[in-house]
Amino acid sequence: MRFYDYQHAPSPRRVRMFIREKGVNIPTVEVDLREKAQYETAFERKNPRCTVPVLELDDGEFIWETLAICEYLEARYPDPPLMGSSPEQRARVVMWYQRIVEDGFMAVSESYRNFVKGFSGHALIGPTGYPQIADLVERGRVRTQVFFDDLNTHLTGREFIVDEVFTLADIAALATVDFAKAIKMEIAHNQDDLKRWHQSVSARPSAKT
Amino acid sequence: MRFYDYQHAPSPRRVRMFIREKGVNIPTVEVDLREKAQYETAFERKNPRCTVPVLELDDGEFIWETLAICEYLEARYPDPPLMGSSPEQRARVVMWYQRIVEDGFMAVSESYRNFVKGFSGHALIGPTGYPQIADLVERGRVRTQVFFDDLNTHLTGREFIVDEVFTLADIAALATVDFAKAIKMEIAHNQDDLKRWHQSVSARPSAKT
Incomplete structure (x- = not known):
């Protein structure tokens, strides 16, 4: 491979x-x-x-x-499992992964790619050129804010996003929260659960990449 | 359930x-x-x-x-398999599913929800209100056109989207092509492979829904 x-x-x-x-x-x-x-x-x-x-x-x-x-x-490579250990847990991992991508990752990307000059004419991924749309810069920021709030609420009383186990959902969310720095958005001072989770997940050796 | x-x-x-x-x-x-x-x-x-x-x-x-x-x-319910019969085939089904959703389904949705009056103030799914953005009506149409072209090219010489077997990828693509009627987009007269595939897949009893 x-x-x-x-x-x-x-x-x-x-x-x-x-x-x-x-x-x-x-x-x-x-x-x-x-x-x-x-x-x-x-x-x-x-x-x-x-x-x-x-x-x-x-x-x-x-x-x-x-x-x-x-x-x-x-x-x-089934071990360690990163996508759940039962069909139910796997469904949770996939649904959270998809939500994190659509509500979080794509929101940050929308704001970033419609703002940064280097993406002029390439506001969407792929070989086809699409012009930047100014309104999406702010919409992407609002969506990211909503995503951070929702994730903070979900993480209340939880160590990880799905059950009590580190999964692909945590990986996707960490990549999203860190990507948001590119649009100058950080975890808010009152998002305590998101902050705790972020510190814990960022400490993993795999996160130093 | x-x-x-x-x-x-x-x-x-x-x-x-x-x-x-x-x-x-x-x-x-x-x-x-x-x-x-x-x-x-x-x-x-x-x-x-x-x-x-x-x-x-x-x-x-x-x-x-x-x-x-x-x-x-x-x-x-493993039978009949709709997501592949090997890890490699499953990877193909998932990658095509994701592409169909992002490049096709979301493109149609973008054009539709930013145009139709009933979605005023709700241009994105979910409980948070987002205003419609006029530029996305046309961008969504262009993306849909590109998606139809790409799918037509991919289907040249193929009966189904992944290998020679009907899968979730075909289901997602059929739902997308039919959804595009809502923005008055149909398979173009020169997209022969897409047309043949659409006729074949539409004839399945499961498609009459």
Whole structure:
């Protein structure tokens, strides 16, 4: 296998953390997004959406979506489980993962990509150009605020997002909260449960990536 | 178990089709979105995001996200498989499902919800109000067009989206293509492969929902 990564991007960080938590060693290729390497023909042939993360399987097939990569790695390396130990727990992990991505990660991304000059003409991921829309800068910030509030409420009395176990849901939420620094949003002083959770999860060796 | 559905909505249709393909009978509760029943306190207690589909498990727990529901049903009723028969095939199903949702379903939804008067002040799903943004009406249409083109290209020489087997990816794509009628977008006359696939998949009994 081979993992296509970019150290400074929040999206592949989720897979990077997932791999470290599994304790496996997968050869990694850096795709320099600053140099727009993801749009080069050689990479587009691997992933038509021109994004990282991508996982190349042993037979040369490419899996180019975060959740699909994590599910595959979970099947191949079941220990420690990061996606639940029963069908019910797995359903909780997947539903929280999806909510974190849609309500949190996409919200931060919406604000960021519609603001930063470097994304002018590329406000959405992928090879198709889309112009920035000024109203989305603020809408993304409001959505991120709501997401932080909801997550803080959910974490009241809980150590982790799903049951009492560290999972992909925590990885996705950590990547989202840290990504929000790019739009100058941090955990608010009164979001005590989110703050406690963030400190605990950030202390894991896998988070130092 | 109990399935919270709304017959006229595209999002729960994916779970509805999934259940019919499995050939199981799950008691169904209609949540009348026209009457805004999803925002009532009784339903918000089931699902804080105020959306359908929701699956209530036998112990009274609620799973309120489409992919999580389908994964749970796949584990509980493995036959016929709708999410692949190997870790590699499952990864393909999940990656295509996610792409179809992000590039297709969300694109149609973006155009629709920012246009239709009934969604004024509710341009995004969930209990938080967001104003409509006029620029997204057209952006959503362009994204939908790109999605149709990409799907047509992918389906060249293929009967189904993943390998030679009907899966959740086909269900999600069918729900998306049919949802696009709401923004008056149809398969273009030159998208022959998409058209052939759509006719074939629409002929399944599960699609008559």
